[in-house]
Amino acid sequence: MLRLLNIEFIKLWNNRSSKVLILAYFILLTSIALIAAIKFDIGPIQFHLAEQGIFDFPYIWHFNTYVAGTLKFFLAIVIVSMMANEYSNKTIKQNLIDGLSKKEFIASKFITVSAFALISTLFVFIITLILGLSFSDNTEAYHVFSDTEYLLAFFVKLVGFFSICLFLGILVKRSAFALGFLFVWYVIEKIAYGLIRWEISATQDNWENITRFFPLESMSNLIKEPATRLGAAKELAKQVGEEFNFDYAVHWYEIVIVLAWTSLFIYWSYKLLKKRDL
Amino acid sequence: METILSISNLTKKYGSLTAVNNLSFTIQKGNVYGILGPNGSGKSTTLGITLNVVNETSGSFNWFNGQTSTHLALKKVGAIIERPNFYPYMSAYKNLKLVCKIKDISEDKIDEKLELVGLLDRKNSKFKTFSLGMKQRLAIASALLNDPEILILDEPTNGLDPQGIHQIRALIKDIASQGTTILLASHLLDEVEKVCSHVVVLRKGHKLYEGPVDQMISSNGFFELKSDDNQALLNYLASHPNIKDTKVLDGLVTAFLEAPMSASAFNKELIHNGIVLSHLVLRKESLEEQFLQLTDNLNDAN
Known part of the structure; x- marks a missing residue:
């Protein structure tokens, strides 16, 4: 396994654009901490985001994993191109001729994206811990470490999303087209989501039972948007006579759905590689 | 092996x-x-x-x-x-x-x-x-x-x-x-x-x-020959039991062998029969010639 990771590391780290994107991603991830510095001080209106409770344990786990999740597109570019470049440089052919099995080839890619996800999760864990400990009113161990299932959800979400990227890279073989395809897929899912919601919610309220199985939707479902959970947002809603009552929790079946998609995408990637002549 | x-x-x-x-x-x-x-x-x-x-x-x-x-x-x-x-x-x-x-x-x-x-x-x-x-x-x-x-x-x-x-x-x-x-x-x-x-x-x-x-092809090779009197040479070759075919191109006679024969034995034989050569080479078909012959055979068979 280390050998496969090492092989992939040599390929990635010597590619300047991959290196820059990976570094940019981790720098941006770290810069979540800068949100703490958002501070308006315009005469009577004083606003300091860090004091609005977004850095309170355990809410901070939810908030940070959600924000960090939006940065995954940086790595998506790296992952799609690390797959597609193997085709355009025909190095995949040479790798196989040199004695890498097709299974090992897919495994090396999957291990690499899992490593990306794991390192990201560790990053988010450490940053969140530091931010929370410096800004949260509540630093008892019980509060600090509750809701950490968001970290697990974050990890699973990244692995799932990266697996789609790998699959698209193999399927389309051109990085730009694969990314375009990913976007088109996203749009199609959103349209289907809208249609289903519109059609079904009129009669019954269980449209989510269908949409939660969509691959991209299932991944974004893992960590729901945290803004409406914030005290300030709830206050605001109350003033206009609304009350937010969403379910923010990470459910086990949501994780299972994403894991199922992950295994399917990896399996399909392998099948595709096996079936194709190079 | x-x-x-x-x-x-x-x-x-x-x-x-x-x-x-x-x-x-x-x-x-x-x-x-x-x-x-x-x-x-x-x-x-x-x-x-x-x-x-x-x-x-x-x-x-x-x-x-x-x-x-x-x-x-x-x-x-x-x-x-x-x-x-x-x-x-x-x-x-x-x-x-x-x-x-x-x-x-x-x-x-x-x-x-x-x-x-x-x-x-x-x-x-x-x-x-x-x-x-x-x-x-x-x-x-x-x-x-x-x-x-x-x-x-x-x-x-x-x-x-x-x-x-x-x-x-x-x-x-x-x-x-x-x-x-x-x-x-x-x-x-x-x-x-x-x-x-x-x-x-x-x-x-x-x-x-x-x-x-x-x-690649069952061949005993061929002689490339030249003589001052090519006609006499050709007449002799036509009746020779070891030669299956002859070709003349630009005064160069090519004689294909039916059975193996050394150049020196052949030369001696010719001199004995009053034919003097100015050029004698025993050659095997080059790969190209063999290859063409092989693929030609197949074309003929088709």
């Missing part, structure tokens, strides 16, 4: 096109093989199948008597097919390092092999800065990293300038002289003739011949 690769009844179809048709042959250790055939005769497809990048439609092949799986066997093989494929943004050295990782071998030999192909001074240059000849030589260095049991080269001189062709050929001869088994696919006959001891001749996916180069 140790069998390195055996192929049996291999067939590959691309839709309605049959690229390789029921092909069988074996590669023995220590020989230098050429796979000969015009473009599109199935050479690369056959190699692609045995190298795990093309899926066969039917038939089978096995490496080293089938003792290991294909991808493990390939770690003991050095192969380059068609164009040299490397990571363009990586240096020659790093590309070879990656190959070492894939083949699970130590990196000690990288410099030695780069030296062998004359690229040691360019080892830190990026692959994309190399000329085609240099790329091809790097590919050979990469294929030799594991001191392979067999070196497979597919059209190694394709697209190179004369100097590049010469370098690659010298390299192949050099490697062959060290006892490495080589399988060389080419449509260039003189290339195969210069280095190979055995050939497999393919045409439209069919095998026409497999065996030593000089036994």
